[in-house]
Amino acid sequence: MKDSIVIYPSPGRGHLVSITELAKLILTHYPSFSITVIIPEAPFETGSTYEYVESISATVPSITFHHLPTTTTTTTTSATTSSSSLDIQTQTFELSLQNNHNFHQALLLISKSPTIKALILDFFCNPSFKISAILEIPTYYYKPGGLSSLTVFLNLPTIHKNTTKSLKELGNEEINIPGMPVPLRAKDMPYPMQDRTRKVYHYFLETAIQMPKSAGIIVNTVETLEKTALNAILDGQCTPGQPAPRIYCIGPLIVSGDGSRSGESRHECLNWLDMQPKGSVVFLSFGSLGKFSAPQLKEIALGLEKSGVRFLWVVRPPEGAVDANLESLLPQGFLERTRDRGYVAKSWAPQVQVLSHESVGGFVCHCGWNSVLEAIRGGVPMLVWPLYAENKLNKVSVVEELKVALAVEAEDDGLVSAEELEKLITKLINSNEGKLIKERVMGLKEEVSVALKEGGPSRVALANLIESILKN
Known part of the structure; x- marks a missing residue:
């Protein structure tokens, strides 16, 4: 019986495709695994993924897709946040939170046959970390973005601690982020991090606190492209007061194929x-x-x-x-x-x-x-x-x-x-x-x-990731 890896993406097309390409990459080099991708059904627009999922199901039998039941997200709001201002990031975190029961049941079902060696969790699915902790499944986070944006994300707890103001109040004030090539204007920080009275801000803050405590963070990048950011993270500059997270730069993960949609000729x-x-x-x-x-x-x-x-x-x-x-x-x-x-x-x-x-x-x-x-x-x-x-x-x-x-x-x-x-x-x-x-x-x-060739940094990072998973 093959050991199993479970992957849990957020529903956005860019997230689902990228993390499924990670599954394909793992199986290409380490075919001894079976991989289950658990797909949440979102009640909001995410970009069509049907053709992509159908194509993977038909061509990569070691990847199985498990669809969770549809759930309707509801979000409580603070006194300073109206329900009309809900954004897709809030809804995505809420979807993960409300799906925790369904997600728990799916993991129990999967674990009845092969041993689940690891869960790879999209960072937007952070509310589900508590489920893998209950089941004692080693959990890795997947970050489809690059290392530079990860440095900003990991620094959010420090920014939160050092000021009582929301970033949107700071406007053009510059913030020095370890790993970024230049200081960032507060107003150029990602929208969900702008207003600390919004629920999405606290979802991001909780995720930034939790990610370094995981078994590791898998990043869709090439370490030679972002050396400054990587060194800042590994040196602990982005997570003061706690051990630096393990980082696995396994990119680039790019969809293969001729670009035609299922059943269509060349565009x-x-x-x-x-x-x-x-x-x-x-x-x-x-x-x-x-x-x-x-x-x-x-x-x-x-x-x-x-x-x-x-x-x-x-x-x-x-x-x-x-x-x-x-x-x-x-x-x-x-x-x-x-x-x-x-x-x-x-x-x-x-x-x-x-x-x-x-x-x-x-x-x-x-x-x-x-x-x-x-x-x-x-x-x-x-x-x-x-x-x-x-x-x-x-x-x-x-x-x-x-x-x-x-x-x-x-x-x-x-x-x-x-x-x-x-x-x-x-x-x-x-x-x-x-x-x-x-x-x-x-x-x-x-x-x-060069990074993608045997012995290149992305392939070495992949080997290190698999070695870590097999030790679980």
Whole structure:
């Protein structure tokens, strides 16, 4: 009977896919395990994962998916927090908390046959740590983001202790975080950490306290990309007064395959890219939850048109306009005027395959960590436009430390103008500065390639992780 590893992701597509790729990686190198992925059913939008789960079920029999029953999240609010201000992070923590009974029953069911050697827990599932503790299952946390954002996260208890104010009250005041290349403005910290009167803040605080006490933290990164952050964590600078956590940098975890959805042929945008000159196309895509207002979509379109650069743009309809066609979302005549040098895809494109295509010379993205790793793996320089979660922290890493990206600057009203986009896209694709960024990202691409080879740091970290699990 094979030893078992149980994986518990949060329901977001980026989290589920990334942690399941970890399961695939473990089985590729250590096939003696069976792995069960326990999937919570969220009552809110998370990005479709059906095709991905079906594909893994059909191709990797050692991975089993166990779906928990649907539950409805309810959140109590403090006197200073209205129920209308609930955010997806709060709901995600609440989902884990309310699923604890179902999760407990699932673990008992799984443990009837193979021995559960370890639980790998998404950090948004921290409320379920108490269940694995009751069952005495060694628990590791999985962080789909990078080490730089982890340093900020682990420092939250220290920040909380050192000030009685919420970060949003500190505004432009700078905070020195061990492991970050430059001080951070308080207002650029992740939204859930901004207001200590909100419930989500305390979920994050509890998680930051609990994670270092686990068997280890698995991070989707390459240690050579984030040496400063790694050293700060291992030296104990991020967790003063307690032992430094064990860190396993096993990335990058990137979805493999040809990019086609189940039952579909090769995406037409890849055929279009085949006909474009090498390095000439800027690719714009903003994650599974990245949406813009109608005015912002029009500014993006005008900026692309004025730049004269070839482009592949994934457009998601604004909230409340799910069925809108592309013509109604974009400036009148835009599609016709740019049809010889542009391709607009509605809602989705095979991002990994696009970024691996030789015609792509730049990537405008929200700076989600998965997108950053995919761009580096493809050797594509970035123009970053942080939208949510830890995007602003990732921006600091890729712009200030790795120096493989430019960053957009919004107006006072939050809008990024057509002129700003035109200037930066042109710089990224056609300037000497853009060429230098390209050279740097190609160097990092080689570092990542070396890390993934036998004896490379990511493979050594994976071996160390498995050795730790087997000792349990």
